[in-house]
Amino acid sequence: MLKLAAVSRSPGGSRAQALWLALGGVAYYACASFGMALFSIQPSNITLLWLPSGIGLAMCAQAGRRAWPCVFAASFFANAPGMGAQESLAHLLSTCVAAGADTLAAALAAAMLRRHLPHGLERLSSLFTFIAAVCLLPTLVSAVILAANLALGGYIAWSASLPFVGMLLFADSLGILLVYPLVAAWRAGPAPRPGAWRASLLVTLLALAMAWLAFTVFAGLIFLIVPTLLYLALRGRDQAVYVALALTISAIVALAARDLGPFHVVDTVQARFMLLSYLFSTTVVVLGMALQRHDLELETRARQDWQFLANHDALTGLSNRLSFMPMLENEIERARRNGRAFAVATLDIDHFKRINDTYGHQVGDKVLVAVAGRLRAALRTVDMVARMGGEEFAICFPDTPAGEALLAMERLRTGVGQLRVAAGGQQVTVTISGGMAVWRPDQPCGVDQLLDRADQCLYRAKREGRDRIVTD
Structure with a gap:
């Protein structure tokens, strides 16, 4: 089950929650800085993949309102260099608005998760609810705020605001789809055995090699990445699948930020939309396959349990x-x-x-x-x-x-x-x-x-x- 359980409010639980929030804030800032270094376009705090959105959701799902200040602070300090907060009060205000929008998206996504998927992302049937209610709706709200903020601050033209909304919608939703299932799966179950990790590592390296070759040698290899990841989704443990998916999608975005490669067309906006559509559909398909495998495992286990109960005495086990x-x-x-x-x-x-x-x-x-x-x-x-x-x-x-x-x-x-x-x-x-x-x-x-x-x-x-x- 892909669900984050709340930490206890006892003294020991409070310390654990404080440590969790501190680590989450550091991870948020690190992923944001890393993303801006590898995935950014102009202005430099706007990226084609915003992994912190998934971290913010995990923090708010875990700690509720206590996570809001941590998310806001991490977003503020990550956005400040790109927004030029040191130059004027207007830039400082723009940075605060950006951090507030990121915090609002995380809080809203966590609220939608609790309302519509109280048991977490556990089955294939819950994936589309997760996408609509937890990914798209909260990120649409924050994307509109961010695009208006950038236009008002003079960072982009008003005519470019609508394409920016679409790009931010995809980038933030991808971050949630990639990070939240990974964090939830890691906390929910034991890590795969070393042998399983080795097999998953080989598949991940193959997918990364295909991505690099698609941008440097043969563009058609980009379409072989999906079946490679699907193979892992059918055979691997959840944590390994989500790590491989996150690494592969991040690598493709990093390569595309320098050269659109297989997605190169004359219109840059259209090229980015093609890229983000490919990444989004790839992520959804691989996640769906992993959840479908999980559904089948649950059904098989339930059938085995029922067969055992039908053929055995409940008290003695004979x-x-x-x-x-x-x-x-x-x-x-x-x-x-x-x-x-x-x-x-x-x-x-x-x-x-x-x-x-x-x-x-x-x-x-x-x-x-x-x-x-x-x-x-x-x-x-x-x-x-x-x-x-x-x-x-x-x-x-x-x-x-x-x-x-x-x-x-x-x-x-x-x-x-x-x-x-x-x-x-x-x-x-x-x-x-x-x-x-x-x-x-x-x-x-x-x-x-x-x-x-x-x-x-x-x-x-x-x-x-x-x-x-x-x-x-």
């Missing part, structure tokens, strides 16, 4: 009657083909009703779990054990003669008799009674008849005094 009967049927078919005997046993916990009535059902459940654990530990991996219902269990011993199966049942009976289950200040002792039947090739029978023979032996064991194993 197989249940529903799954034991087909396994026993298959064992009969296998024994018929191979001409070998095998044994089946049913067993009961002695005086289990008295345990429940005396100590309560919680202690009764403890007894069931303890007996199941002893059965599971004492049997071979090829043996099949199930809780058939209540206090009754069944065991199948494949390819096992009657004598060996009887010895195994006696060991089980002795082991269970050594159990002591705590019940308040007392220790509850447990015994079992069992009945065993043998399927023989010369006397074949079905599942129901075999279990009925074992049950008849179990009833004899109870009549003869319990705590014993009886065979037919």
Whole structure:
């Protein structure tokens, strides 16, 4: 799940939150300065990719209003050189407006995230809501403010303000799409194993090499970057996918800031729009594929969980009657083909009703779990054990003669008799009674008849005094 959880407001949580905000502010300023150095156009604080928008969202989603001053300060100091804040009060005001617009965008994006996606960016179906409500709407508001601010300050002509709004909309939205999923995924789960990182690094280096060659040698390679990143989205862990995507998109923007390369046309505005459209669509497609893989993993895990619950007893974790009967049927078919005997046993916990009535059902459940654990530990991996219902269990011993199966049942009976289950200040002792039947090739029978023979032996064991194993 791609969600940022709020830090606790306890003293320890407050210190952790303060550290988080300080690191976020430094990262915001560093990414802004880095972006202006590599991605900037005129004026020099305007870039084709604004990664700080994603950092600002992560900070506000984590800390709420406490993050606003940090975002404002980091944006102010990052924008100041490009806006010329040292020259006049007007430039200082323009810088404050730019920082305020960045802070407003981060705060609004965090508010939209909490309102529309309270569980975070967790499924493919939530991606388009994330794009519309968290990316485009907040950045549109800030883009309009920034473009008007630049036009009023004389940095751009009013006629260029509308293209600037579009460019800022793409640049800021890209920053959110690239940074927020990465930060959220990193905080949500364990980092990939070193082996997974190595494979992801190779794919990332291939994508970066394609980007460089597309701008220097063969422009068509730019279109092979998408399937390369899609391969990683299908195979890699979330953190590795988002790191590779952010590095690749940043590299393309850095190359395009110097030379538009594959996106070069006569009209510079149109060329930038083509570039940003390519970057935006690439990012959305790769994110969508990663989220789709995540959806499939969740569905597969849920299906496996349901299958396990359908075939296993919820209390003891043993197989249940529903799954034991087909396994026993298959064992009969296998024994018929191979001409070998095998044994089946049913067993009961002695005086289990008295345990429940005396100590309560919680202690009764403890007894069931303890007996199941002893059965599971004492049997071979090829043996099949199930809780058939209540206090009754069944065991199948494949390819096992009657004598060996009887010895195994006696060991089980002795082991269970050594159990002591705590019940308040007392220790509850447990015994079992069992009945065993043998399927023989010369006397074949079905599942129901075999279990009925074992049950008849179990009833004899109870009549003869319990705590014993009886065979037919």
